[in-house]
Amino acid sequence: MTYYRRFIFLMISVLLVVSCGSDDDSSENETRIEGNWIISELTYDGVPVQWGECGHLENMTFLNDNTFVWQLYGINSSYECIPITPPATGTWENIDNTTAELTDDDRVFQVTFTETTLIMKFRVDTTDENPEGISVLFVFLRS
Numbered sequence: 001m002t003y004y005r006r007f008i009f010l011m012i013s014v015l016l017v018v019s020c021g022s023d024d025d026s027s028e029n030e031t032r033i034e035g036n037w038i039i040s041e042l043t044y045d046g047v048p049v050q051w052g053e054c055g056h057l058e059n060m061t062f063l064n065d066n067t068f069v070w071q072l073y074g075i076n077s078s079y080e081c082i083p084i085t086p087p088a089t090g091t092w093e094n095i096d097n098t099t100a101e102l103t104d105d106d107r108v109f110q111v112t113f114t115e116t117t118l119i120m121k122f123r124v125d126t127t128d129e130n131p132e133g134i135s136v137l138f139v140f141l142r143s
Helices: 002-023
Strands: 035-044 059-062 067-071 073-075 081-083 088-096 099-104 107-113 117-124 134-142
Touching: none
Parallel strands: none
Antiparallel strands: 035 059, 035 134, 059 067, 067 088, 073 081, 088 099, 099 107, 107 117, 117 134
């Protein structure tokens, strides 16, 4: 009888360890910033900005090596949209499941993101025309 009790106890222990181990895997619920994001909206001090013919092409790509590439576009003399080279680059680091910190040269930006939307807010330094600075908001959608 002791053999059966030990066997049942061992089986129950194994089942508990296996079932608890699968509950601890939170990576399935983790929102990831990696991938490509296309600009959707740009505002200065709460006023939507029309960024021209090529603005809708601007995108940010977050790579698995914790770097990002921000591709901007302009219009050439033939009125064609062309990528501005070199693109802006930098590094990123997750702060938590919905916030990351981007570093581009010596500036640091904080972004928030969901599975579908990435938001970057920051203030542009003061100028003579805008002594209080300008609040800038970028909204990107995952492509």
